[in-house]
Every structure is written in structure tokens, then in C-alpha cells.
Amino acid sequence: MSKAERTRSFIIERTSSLFNTKGFAGTSMNDITEATGLTKGSVYGNFKNKDEVALAVFENNSTKMQKLIAAEISKKKSYREKLLAYPEMYESNYLGGALDGGCPILNTAIEADDTHSELKEAASQAFTDWKDKIAALVKAGIENKEFKSTTQPEETAINILASIEGMVMISRLTGKLNYRRYVLDALRKQIQEL
Amino acid sequence: MSKAERTRSFIIERTSSLFNTKGFAGTSMNDITEATGLTKGSVYGNFKNKDEVALAVFENNSTKMQKLIAAEISKKKSYREKLLAYPEMYESNYLGGALDGGCPILNTAIEADDTHSELKEAASQAFTDWKDKIAALVKAGIENKEFKSTTQPEETAINILASIEGMVMISRLTGKLNYRRYVLDALRKQIQEL
Amino acid sequence: MSKAERTRSFIIERTSSLFNTKGFAGTSMNDITEATGLTKGSVYGNFKNKDEVALAVFENNSTKMQKLIAAEISKKKSYREKLLAYPEMYESNYLGGALDGGCPILNTAIEADDTHSELKEAASQAFTDWKDKIAALVKAGIENKEFKSTTQPEETAINILASIEGMVMISRLTGKLNYRRYVLDALRKQIQEL
Amino acid sequence: MSKAERTRSFIIERTSSLFNTKGFAGTSMNDITEATGLTKGSVYGNFKNKDEVALAVFENNSTKMQKLIAAEISKKKSYREKLLAYPEMYESNYLGGALDGGCPILNTAIEADDTHSELKEAASQAFTDWKDKIAALVKAGIENKEFKSTTQPEETAINILASIEGMVMISRLTGKLNYRRYVLDALRKQIQEL
DNA sequence: TATGAATGAGTCTTCATTCAT
DNA sequence: CATGAATGAAGACTCATTCAT
Numbered sequence: 001m002s003k004a005e006r007t008r009s010f011i012i013e014r015t016s017s018l019f020n021t022k023g024f025a026g027t028s029m030n031d032i033t034e035a036t037g038l039t040k041g042s043v044y045g046n047f048k049n050k051d052e053v054a055l056a057v058f059e060n061n062s063t064k065m066q067k068l069i070a071a072e073i074s075k076k077k078s079y080r081e082k083l084l085a086y087p088e089m090y091e092s093n094y095l096g097g098a099l100d101g102g103c104p105i106l107n108t109a110i111e112a113d114d115t116h117s118e119l120k121e122a123a124s125q126a127f128t129d130w131k132d133k134i135a136a137l138v139k140a141g142i143e144n145k146e147f148k149s150t151t152q153p154e155e156t157a158i159n160i161l162a163s164i165e166g167m168v169m170i171s172r173l174t175g176k177l178n179y180r181r182y183v184l185d186a187l188r189k190q191i192q193e194l
Numbered sequence: 195m196s197k198a199e200r201t202r203s204f205i206i207e208r209t210s211s212l213f214n215t216k217g218f219a220g221t222s223m224n225d226i227t228e229a230t231g232l233t234k235g236s237v238y239g240n241f242k243n244k245d246e247v248a249l250a251v252f253e254n255n256s257t258k259m260q261k262l263i264a265a266e267i268s269k270k271k272s273y274r275e276k277l278l279a280y281p282e283m284y285e286s287n288y289l290g291g292a293l294d295g296g297c298p299i300l301n302t303a304i305e306a307d308d309t310h311s312e313l314k315e316a317a318s319q320a321f322t323d324w325k326d327k328i329a330a331l332v333k334a335g336i337e338n339k340e341f342k343s344t345t346q347p348e349e350t351a352i353n354i355l356a357s358i359e360g361m362v363m364i365s366r367l368t369g370k371l372n373y374r375r376y377v378l379d380a381l382r383k384q385i386q387e388l
Numbered sequence: 389m390s391k392a393e394r395t396r397s398f399i400i401e402r403t404s405s406l407f408n409t410k411g412f413a414g415t416s417m418n419d420i421t422e423a424t425g426l427t428k429g430s431v432y433g434n435f436k437n438k439d440e441v442a443l444a445v446f447e448n449n450s451t452k453m454q455k456l457i458a459a460e461i462s463k464k465k466s467y468r469e470k471l472l473a474y475p476e477m478y479e480s481n482y483l484g485g486a487l488d489g490g491c492p493i494l495n496t497a498i499e500a501d502d503t504h505s506e507l508k509e510a511a512s513q514a515f516t517d518w519k520d521k522i523a524a525l526v527k528a529g530i531e532n533k534e535f536k537s538t539t540q541p542e543e544t545a546i547n548i549l550a551s552i553e554g555m556v557m558i559s560r561l562t563g564k565l566n567y568r569r570y571v572l573d574a575l576r577k578q579i580q581e582l
Numbered sequence: 583m584s585k586a587e588r589t590r591s592f593i594i595e596r597t598s599s600l601f602n603t604k605g606f607a608g609t610s611m612n613d614i615t616e617a618t619g620l621t622k623g624s625v626y627g628n629f630k631n632k633d634e635v636a637l638a639v640f641e642n643n644s645t646k647m648q649k650l651i652a653a654e655i656s657k658k659k660s661y662r663e664k665l666l667a668y669p670e671m672y673e674s675n676y677l678g679g680a681l682d683g684g685c686p687i688l689n690t691a692i693e694a695d696d697t698h699s700e701l702k703e704a705a706s707q708a709f710t711d712w713k714d715k716i717a718a719l720v721k722a723g724i725e726n727k728e729f730k731s732t733t734q735p736e737e738t739a740i741n742i743l744a745s746i747e748g749m750v751m752i753s754r755l756t757g758k759l760n761y762r763r764y765v766l767d768a769l770r771k772q773i774q775e776l
Numbered sequence: 777t778a779t780g781a782a783t784g785a786g787t788c789t790t791c792a793t794t795c796a797t
Numbered sequence: 798c799a800t801g802a803a804t805g806a807a808g809a810c811t812c813a814t815t816c817a818t
Contacts, residue, residue, distance in 0.1 A: 003797090003802060021308040025219040029788060042803050044789065101308055109367040110304040114215040114295055124367050155376040162360030162377045169359055170352065173303040173318050182349040183356045198777085223813055234814080235779050244813065391781065391818095409696040413607040417809060430782050432810065489696055497755040498692040502603040502683055512755050543764040550748030550765045557747050558740065561691040561706050570737040571744045586798085611792055622793080623800050632792065 008046045011036050011053065012060045019057045020101030023111045024119060027054075055122055061104035062126040066133075068098055079141030083134070083191045086164065087184040103168050105130070131157045138194065147194040156194065163187050202240045205230050205247065206254045213251045214295035217305050218313060221248075249316055255298035256320040260327075262292055273335030277328070277385045280358065281378040297362050299324070325351045332388065341388040350388065357381050396434045399424050399441065400448045407445045408489035411499045412507060415442075443510055449492035450514040454521075456486055467529030471522070471579045474552065475572040491556050493518070519545045526582065535582040544582065551575050590628045593618050593635065594642045601639045602683035605693050606701060609636075637704055643686035644708040648715075650680055661723030665716070665773045668742065669766040672749065685750050687712070713739045720776065729776040738776065745769050 001009075014036045019027050029050060033040055047053045072089055076082045089095055101107060105127050112119035134157035141147040167183035170176075208230045213221050223244055226237055241247045266283055270276045283289055295301060299321050306313035328351035335341040361377035364370075389397075402424045407415050417438060420431055435441045460477055464470045477483055489495060493515050500507035522545035529535040555571035558564075596618045601609050611632055614625055629635045654671055658664045671677055683689060687705050694701035716739035723729040749765035752758075 158373050158376040159380045166356030166360035172307050182352040186353045546761050546764040547768045554744030554748035567740050570740040574741045
């Protein structure tokens with residue numbers, strides 16, 4: 001890893017939670033230099049502009065989340081258990097502990113949808129990838145006869161993700177753990193009925 | 195309505211879509227004077243600061259949305275039909291047509307959760323009110339024997355809202371109408387089974 | 389004159405010699421605030437950007453020069469004397485005393501020709517106006533039988549201006565007064581032979 | 583030629599048109615590394631600073647121009663024809679084709695006169711050398727009985743150069759070819775009358 | 777109460793230059 | 798010698814807010 005690559009990674013690492021909590025517009029280059037201890041020139045030597053930092057940070061946060069998810073899912077054997085890992089992860093605050101500020105896809109989607117097309121596109125792509133992963137699990141479960149043959153993979157994946165993202169928003173907004181439980185319980189039931 | 199009240203309303207009206215699309219941090223006082231044709235002094239004569247404008251605008255957007263919803267719901271007779279008005283409204287883009295930038299509660303929740311406690315509190319309150327309205331419908335449906343006696347009002351309301359908010363985020367992010375349909379179809383089925 | 393107009397004029401007045409000596413690229417907004425004692429916000433409240441200040445300053449410098457010239461020319465009765473006012477003005481440093489940094493048209497032409505199309509256009513227009521004024525004097529002299537009927541007004545005007553601008557450059561560069569005199573003597577002879 | 587000398591030459595060659603079009607203040611070290619493909623360190627290894635690059639580039643541009651002129655002049659036999667090579671060269675765009683951005687002496691004189699004494703001094707020296715060359719031609723023509731014995735060499739040289747530099751400025755500023763022709767025609771007549 | 781000019785700290789970005797490797 | 802990452806001052810410009818009129 002070259003010096004430049006190390007510095008890039010360092011900047012991304014140090015500013016990941018910054019962007020995910022304060023948003024793109026709310027994070028200043030000054031915040032970035034303070035969080036890293038680097039100078040402005042150094043940041044601009046490694047990134048073309050703030051947009052590029054934000055994009056790299058988004059990819060980092062999004063990838064980190066997917067890796068955490070994949071790690072948990074790989075521990076489970078059956079496809080139903082793999083899907084049930086989702087309510088489990090959110091119940092235990094497994095993802096929340098690693099990612100300050102909530103779901104990066106949700107955060108980015110909401111901030112960028114009307115204002116920042118590049119970030120929006122990145123978030124859209126990350127969402128689609130995630131959806132495809134869940135749909136693939138569902139499809140494999142069907143082929144493996146774990147799930148009913150009438151189950152629709154993409155439809156199921158979208159519904160799981162809608163519930164999860166809605167739940168994340170609600171629980172972060174209200175701080176009520178029972179609201180989270182309501183959604184996760186319903187999600188578990190939904191997965192049992194696949 | 196006094197002059198001051200009229201000016202306040204005028205400012206709120208003209209800047210509602212501004213805040214809902216660009217967010218609090220992304221909307222400047224300059225944007226506000228341009229959107230209204232008023233001077234800086236005039237805006238500050240009617241609002242203490244930008245926060246106060248944002249709060250008033252949020253209340254306006256949130257109230258407008260609730261009124262639109264209430265109008266549709268009041269047209270339905272049975273409680274099941276009242277709940278089914280939700281998928282209907284989102285399917286027809288009834289709310290989207292009236293509110294630029296998507297759901298104000300979702301938008302405000304995401305932007306404000308880590309950065310702006312007053313706005314977060316307002317969004318939290320608006321969300322709770324909404325949830326209570328849906329829960330009240332469910333409860334009335336139970337008492338009216340339309341729904342099963344085992345149905346849980348608050349749990350049901352939270353699940354409906356999680357699906358809806360997740361769906362709003364997904365459909366705005368990806369632009370895919372079939373993703374919206376997947377969630378709304380599942381929501382209809384869920385309501386039929388109450 | 390409104391407050392804004394007064395401030396605009398004040399800024400233009402105070403920064404005229406700045407732009408004419410240091411050039412557009414060499415003059416910073418900081419130089420402008422220091423020269424005026426105003427804040428950045430104040431300058432930007434009165435001008436859209438640095439370009440607009442530069443354009444206004446150019447117009448001011450150019451107009452001031454033309455007024456000084458017109459004042460001297462109007463004192464002369466015959467058209468030949470009016471033209472001879474040019475070598476006289478440059479010999480006596482009449483214009484140099486009023487305009488720091490030399491001829492604004494020459495300065496702007498050289499800096500802007502490859503880099504700043506708006507300024508270039510303004511300089512081109514100012515030059516053309518000047519040329520037209522001299523050509524008009526020549527034409528009037530012909531009609532008045534002071535000059536030969538074969539004299540070409542525009543050709544004459546261009547040649548006078550080329551000599552003058554070349555002389556300004558040379559005398560500012562070398563600081564040699566006799567170089568200036570060589571050109572002005574030739575110019576006088578040329579005017580005598582019209 | 584050593585490695586260092588070759589690199590110096592390479593940098594000078596590649597940035598000559600850059601400085602002559604954008605000026606000293608308008609050309610950045612970044613522009614220089616981009617135009618050369620070299621690194622910052624490499625440029626600074628061969629030049630003390632930007633000033634030194636600019637000076638070397640000016641000398642290069644100025645020398646290149648003088649060589650082009652000398653080549654044309656050497657083709658002519660009589661001294662009158664040698665002087666007439668000047669209007670010929672400018673008419674045919676012989677110099678303009680080789681030097682982007684116009685006359686380097688004129689450009690440097692105007693930008694540097696109030697701001698950059700070293701460059702100003704270099705331009706002044708280059709101008710004086712040029713003037714001396716023309717004056718020498720005039721003197722030789724007098725001694726050779728081609729020109730009148732009353733002709734003043736230096737005075738003639740300065741007038742030729744003033745016309746030329748003024749014409750360059752005017753034709754670059756306005757883009758009008760007939761303005762150039764007016765000055766060159768007058769210059770030809772002036773040379774015929776020596 | 778309304779005006780709109782002024783404030784000055786803040787925004788993102790580029791500058792010429794240095795120096796450890 | 799060359800590299801290219803780092804520096805930090807300076808660049809143009811915008812911000813929310815104030816206040817004399």
C-alpha cells in the first residue's frame with residue numbers, strides 16, 4: 001500500500017462517522033482536517049474535492065455494513081436462519097455499534113435524492129446490490145426446498161428492506177426500543193412463512 | 195389574520211418545498227428571500243432565526259400531509275377500507291403530488307437525528323401523532339369487530355409506517371415503481387389479515 | 389444616489405489604480421477590502437463577483453481617461469490642434485498623473501486577450517470608441533479643409549493609436565523619456581502632414 | 583548537454599506558450615507539471631522557483647522571436663529590404679504562428695512593469711537589444727548610402743517598434759486584419775522614405 | 777414594522793514551496 | 798537527483814445574522 005493509499009484510507013476511516021452523522025452538507029472540510037489532524041492541502045492532495053471524499057466514505061460505510069452482515073449470515077446454515085440473522089443483527093445493535101449515525105444507504109438516499117446525483121447514484125447502486133443479495137438467499141432457499149415454491153425472491157427482498165429501513169428511521173427518531181421490536185417480530189414471522 | 199400572521203404564512207408556504215427537498219442545512223436564508231421576494235429584514239422580523247422558519251415549515255408540511263391523509267380516510271366507511279386508503283394514496287402518488295421532496299417526517303428524521311434536536315423532536319412528535327392515528331383506527335376496527343380481537347393496535351401501526359417509510363425511501367432512491375408495488379401489495383395483504 | 393450606488397462608486401474609486409497596476413489576476417479580493425476598508429460581504433453585496441468589480445473598474449478608468457482627453461481637446465480650436473493635443477498630453481504626463489499603471493486599455497488588452505473574454509470585449513469596445521473619436525476629428529478636419537481630401541480617417545486614427553500605445557509600453561518599460569519624445573515628435577510630424 | 587540541461591530545456595519548451603498566453607500570475611506550478619508531465623520536485627530541482635522558470639521562459643520566447651526575425655532579415659540583401667522584412671513578417675503572421683499569445687516583450691512589459699522587477703528588467707533588456715539591432719540596420723543603411731544621411735538610427739528604430747507593438751496589441755484585441763494592414767502600410771511608407 | 781447594506785466567520789479550493797524517502 | 802505527499806497561507810465566495818435608517 002503506497003503512502004497515498006494509506007493516507008486516503010486514513011482520511012476515509014477517520015471521517016466515516018462524521019459524514020454518516022452530520023451528512024454531506026453538514027460536514028465541512030474543516031471538520032475533516034480536525035478529524036484527521038491533516039492539513040487542507042493534504043486532503044486535497046488525496047481527493048479531488050469534498051464530493052470525492054464523501055463518495056469514498058459512503059462506499060466505505062456501505063461496504064463495511066455489508067461485510068458485517070455477510071459475516072453473520074455465513075455463520076448460519078439454513079437459508080431461513082440466514083434471513084433470520086437480519087432481525088437478530090438489528091435486535092442486538094450489532095450494526096449500530098459499528099456504524100455511527102445509522103444506515104448509510106438510508107442517510108445518503110434521503111439527503112442526496114434531490115441534491116447530489118452522484119451520491120444518490122452510489123446509494124442506489126448499494127441498495128440494489130443489497131437487495132440482490134437477499135433475493136439470492138431467498139432464491140437459494142426455494143431451490144433448496146426450504147421455502148415455498150411460490151415465494152417471490154425480489155418482492156420478498158424489497159419488503160424485508162423496506163421494513164428494516166423504516167424501522168431504523170423510526171427507532172433512531174423516537175428512541176423507542178419496543179417500536180424496533182414490533183417491526184423485527186413481524187419480520188421474523190414473515191420469514192417463517194416464506 | 196393579522197399582517198404579521200399573513201406574512202408568516204406566506205413565507206412558510208413559499209419555502210415549504212425548499213426545505214423538504216434541499217434539507218435544513220442545504221436551504222439558505224438567501225434561498226428564502228428569493229423564494230418569497232421578501233427582504234432579509236422582513237424574514238427576520240417574522241421569525242427569530244432560520245431554525246424557527248424550519249420548524250414552522252416542518253409543522254406546515256407535516257400538517258398538510260396529515261390533512262390530505264385525513265381527507266381520504268374520511269371518505270371510507272369501514273376501518274379496513276380506511277387503512278387500505280394508505281396503499282391507495284401511495285400507489286396513486288396522491289401525497290407525492292402535493293409534497294415536493296418526499297415525506298417530511300422521514301426527511302427531517304434522517305437529517306436532524308444527530309444534528310438538530312429541536313427539529314428531531316418536532317419530527318418525533320409528528321411521527322407519534324401519526325402512529326397514534328393509525329393505532330386508533332385499528333383499535334376502533336377491533337371494537338367494531340372488523341378486525342380480530344388479537345390484533346395489536348400500536349404494533350400494527352408501527353409496522354404499517356415502517357413499511358411505508360421504507361417504501362418511500364426505496365422508490366425515491368431507485369425510481370422503480372415495481373419496488374413500490376411490492377411493498378404496497380404486501381401492505382394490502384397485511385391489512386386484509388387484521 | 390442610493391447607499392448602494394455610493395458604495396459601488398466608493399469601491400470602484402478606491403480600487404481603480406489597484407487593478408490598473410496589478411492586473412486582474414494580480415488583484416485579490418483581500419486587496420480590495422484593504423483598499424476600501426470594507427468587509428468581503430460588503431463588496432459581494434455590491435458586486436456579483438471579482439469579474440464584475442474588474443469590469444466596473446475598467447469602465448471607470450477608461451471613461452476617466454476619455455474625459456481627461458476630451459477636456460484637453462475641447463480647449464483647442466482647429467482640428468489639427470485638437471490632434472496635436474495628443475502628443476502634448478503624453479509629453480506632459482497629463483494622463484499618467486491621473487492614471488496609475490498606464491493605459492487601462494493597453495493593460496487590459498494584454499492581460500485579457502487570451503484569458504478573460506468579458507474584459508477583452510470591454511477593452512475592445514473602449515478601443516473602438518476611442519478610434520472612432522479620433523477618426524471623427526480627422527473627418528471633420530477634412531470637411532473643414534484643414535486636412536487633405538486624400539487623408540483616410542480610420543487609417544489615420546489607427547496609426548496614431550498604434551504609435552501612442554507602443555510608446556506607452558516602451559516608455560513605461562524602459563523609463564527612457566527620450567524614447568517617448570522620439571515617438572511623439574514623429575507623431576507631431578505625421579499630424580502636420582495630414 | 584547534461585541531463586539537467588536537457589530537463590531545463592524541456593521544461594522551458596513545454597511551458598513557453600503557457601506563460602506567454604496566461605501570463606506570469608496566471609500560470610501555476612501545477613500548470614507547469616501538467617504541461618511537462620514532470621513532478622513538482624523535478625521542476626524545483628531544475629529551477630529555484632517559479633520566477634526562475636518565468637525568466638528562463640521569457641528569454642527562450644524572446645530569443646526564439648529574435649532568431650525568427652534574424653532568419654528572415656538575413657535573406658534580404660539591401661538594408662531597406664531588411665527593414666521591409668518587418669511589415670512582411672507581421673503581414674504573413676510569420677511570428678504569430680510560432681509564438682502563441684503574441685509578442686513576449688509586450689506581454690511581459692505590461693504585466694511586469696508594476697509588479698515584477700526582475701521580469702521587467704529582462705523585458706527591458708530584450709527590448710533594448712531589439713531596438714539596437716534595428717538601429718544598427720538603419721545605421722548600416724546610412725553608411726551604405728541607401729538611406730538619407732539625416733536619418734536618425736535610434737529614433738527610427740523606436741518609431742518602428744512603437745508602431746509594431748501598438749499594432750500587435752490592436753490586432754490581437756480587435757481581431758481586425760485591416761487595422762493591422764493600416765499600420766503595416768504606414769510602416770512600409772515610412773521605411774521607403776528613410 | 778420593513779428595509780437592505782454591512783458584518784465577519786464561515787465555505788470549498790488552489791497556491792508556491794518543502795522535504796522525507 | 799527525483800519523487801510526490803504534505804504544508805499552510807491565500808484564493809474567491811457564501812453564510813446566518815444585525816442594525817441604522
